[in-house]
Amino acid sequence: MEQGNRDALDSQAYLNLIGLRKRYGDREVVCGVDLAIARGELICLLGPSGCGKTTTLNLVAGFAEPDAGSIVVEGHAVERLPPHRRNMGMVFQNYALFPHLSAFENIAFGLRLRKLAAGEIDRKVRSALVLTHLEGFERSLPRELSGGQQQRVALARALVIEPTVLLLDEPFSNLDAKLRRAMRDEVREIQKRTGITTIFVTHDQEEALAISDRVAVMSGGAIEDVGTPFAIYHRPRSRFVASFVGDLNELPGPILLRPEIVNIRRAGSELNASRRHLDGTLESVSFLGARRRYTVHCASISSTIVAEGPATDAETFLIGERVIVEWDPAEALTSPTT
Amino acid sequence: MRKPWALGLLVPALAVLTLFLVIPLVNLLVTSFHAYSSTQGVTSRWTIENYTRFLFDRFYLEVLARTLRVGLETTALCVVMGYPVALFLQQTRGAARNWLTLLLLSPLLVSMVIRAYGWVIILGRNGPVPLYTEGAIIIGLVHVSLAYMVLPILASLEQIDPSVLRAAANLGATPFTTFRRVTLPLTFPGLLAGCVIVFSLSVSAFVTPSILGGTRVKLLSTYIYDQVVSLLNWPYGSAIGFVLIAVSTISLLIFSRVLRRSHTDVVLG
Numbered sequence: 001m002e003q004g005n006r007d008a009l010d011s012q013a014y015l016n017l018i019g020l021r022k023r024y025g026d027r028e029v030v031c032g033v034d035l036a037i038a039r040g041e042l043i044c045l046l047g048p049s050g051c052g053k054t055t056t057l058n059l060v061a062g063f064a065e066p067d068a069g070s071i072v073v074e075g076h077a078v079e080r081l082p083p084h085r086r087n088m089g090m091v092f093q094n095y096a097l098f099p100h101l102s103a104f105e106n107i108a109f110g111l112r113l114r115k116l117a118a119g120e121i122d123r124k125v126r127s128a129l130v131l132t133h134l135e136g137f138e139r140s141l142p143r144e145l146s147g148g149q150q151q152r153v154a155l156a157r158a159l160v161i162e163p164t165v166l167l168l169d170e171p172f173s174n175l176d177a178k179l180r181r182a183m184r185d186e187v188r189e190i191q192k193r194t195g196i197t198t199i200f201v202t203h204d205q206e207e208a209l210a211i212s213d214r215v216a217v218m219s220g221g222a223i224e225d226v227g228t229p230f231a232i233y234h235r236p237r238s239r240f241v242a243s244f245v246g247d248l249n250e251l252p253g254p255i256l257l258r259p260e261i262v263n264i265r266r267a268g269s270e271l272n273a274s275r276r277h278l279d280g281t282l283e284s285v286s287f288l289g290a291r292r293r294y295t296v297h298c299a300s301i302s303s304t305i306v307a308e309g310p311a312t313d314a315e316t317f318l319i320g321e322r323v324i325v326e327w328d329p330a331e332a333l334t335s336p337t338t
Numbered sequence: 339m340r341k342p343w344a345l346g347l348l349v350p351a352l353a354v355l356t357l358f359l360v361i362p363l364v365n366l367l368v369t370s371f372h373a374y375s376s377t378q379g380v381t382s383r384w385t386i387e388n389y390t391r392f393l394f395d396r397f398y399l400e401v402l403a404r405t406l407r408v409g410l411e412t413t414a415l416c417v418v419m420g421y422p423v424a425l426f427l428q429q430t431r432g433a434a435r436n437w438l439t440l441l442l443l444s445p446l447l448v449s450m451v452i453r454a455y456g457w458v459i460i461l462g463r464n465g466p467v468p469l470y471t472e473g474a475i476i477i478g479l480v481h482v483s484l485a486y487m488v489l490p491i492l493a494s495l496e497q498i499d500p501s502v503l504r505a506a507a508n509l510g511a512t513p514f515t516t517f518r519r520v521t522l523p524l525t526f527p528g529l530l531a532g533c534v535i536v537f538s539l540s541v542s543a544f545v546t547p548s549i550l551g552g553t554r555v556k557l558l559s560t561y562i563y564d565q566v567v568s569l570l571n572w573p574y575g576s577a578i579g580f581v582l583i584a585v586s587t588i589s590l591l592i593f594s595r596v597l598r599r600s601h602t603d604v605v606l607g
Contacts, residue, residue, distance in 0.1 A: 063504055083507040090508045096501035100523050109519075110509035161509060 014039035014197050015165055020069035022055055029055045031221040033069070042191050042198040044208040047218035048244070053201045054169060056218070060199060061167055062086050073164050089158030089196075090167040094174065095150045097142040103153045104129075104138035110161035128156040131190060148179050155187065159194060166191070166198040172207065184211050205245045209233060217241045233258075235334055242333055249305045256333040262307040264294045267322040277326035280305065282317050296325050370576035380572055388577035398561070402581065405558040406589060408472055409541035412479040413487075416536045417529065419480070420487035424528075427488070428495045442485045454478055454549035461550075470552040478546040483539050487532035494528025495521070530597055534590055541586045558582050 013036035022030040030052045037043050045053040058064045060071055062083030071079040078086050089110075097106050107128050111121045129135050132152040142150055151171060158166060171187070172180040188211040191198050202208050208215050209229040216226045217240075225237040236242035242256055249257040264282075271277055280298040292311045297304050307325050317323060373383040392398050427438055445453060457478050458469060467473040498521065506516040544559040551557060558578060565575035 061504075061508060063507075083504070084510050084512055086508075087510070088508065090505070092501045092505060094499065094501060096499060096505040098502060098505070098520060100520075109506070109511075113510040113515065157505075157509065 044212035052221035089163035416487040424491035490528040490531040494525035
């Protein structure tokens, strides 16, 4: 799966976005989005704010109607259907729980609208509560729940209706860093177990790379690159993608280097002939826990290079010290065209 | 949480209310338990006959029933007319909204007497809702109190997170179902506040009912006025006043209980 097919349209796909366009006033927010998503896939729309990722999600959910293009789920075009007839489950950034309803009733909301028998509703809600580890909170009102618990209710509420597609709009942005990682792993785990096709919107590249089957990087209302996290990170299609999904050193050439492939050595060290190197002066060091990150000024190219190394006592450098940065040219990013 | 000096913030309002409302009310309450004689006015003899007289007088009980009915019907009409207005205002932005709010409040900018005489001219004696009927009084009262219904409902609507409404649609609710199961229950506090204000204003209104009801349809407030000003029977007038306060308070309590009950029903599906 590492070497995923990065070419777009596929008639066998479960969910197809075809030439989607949306204009607000005189600004085209989404300008020609094509994306084919396989059944059971978790795909992430990644991009800076204003890149059109949330609007794309809203078009899929039906909260906005596209000016052009089509949204096809299992061969059925849904782009003209109102949201309540699309059977898609959405988790909102602020969870959007019904404040007047208990956790149980929040989750049961969609089932009650589907006129299921009471026993059936009870059974389904209970299994959703188990799936999201919410047993014992069924009678709590949203305001009595923590952020993480509210998040789980929102997820359970979206999953319990057995939607065709699960849509997640920056669902973790209101959680603290630790909880965010735990929740994202949990969501991924639940998504895999239920096998539900999922579109996930985020501006957090780490989150996107960590949980997606494929990542679609968006910029200026269009998709710049689609591929597996590995492909996107190591073989980005454009300089924008390269710099958005990770840190980047840009050398003349152009040569694009991720900091983690650049090593720092003391001036005068023995160097391997197959590796490229530059002399420089250490400008700053930041301690990242497991690693150290060095900023080195290289006079020969009059620019700075960021290098990384293990954070051990043996490898300490002084600020202002003459150092060498070196890397394996085979590990440089294959230079994208733009 | 409250700072110790916070109670001090109440001093000006408390002073005014005590001086001009609580003390006179206590005074009236005392008066209502005194006997009246047509020669001496308020006598020093203690009695409950003012209350028993009211409660055993069919005529007065009918007036009380009419007053409550007018209050209830005015409140109901304000809900039916005011809720859509609040929904409309909520969806309006910018200058248009400010102008519409001003329009909504405009009846309050006109003197009550002038506003009522305006309705006298419009309604006439032979129109669909002729003068000197309960209908005429209700129209006049709705005109004054609509804003008091719309504004609290609007405030409640404003507090609803729009993404909650999207979530309902996403889960399969039609716009109407979303309104019934999400918007309406979430605006119950505003609705209740609006009903309390409008009902209280309506049952205690004096100018509008006396002009639009004339001598033919009188409400309790008009009779209180007659007792106090024309007949100088202060004890009986005070007693009627307290009956009105008691009955309207009880009605409001029952009403809010019922509303809360139906609210809970919605919560439990």
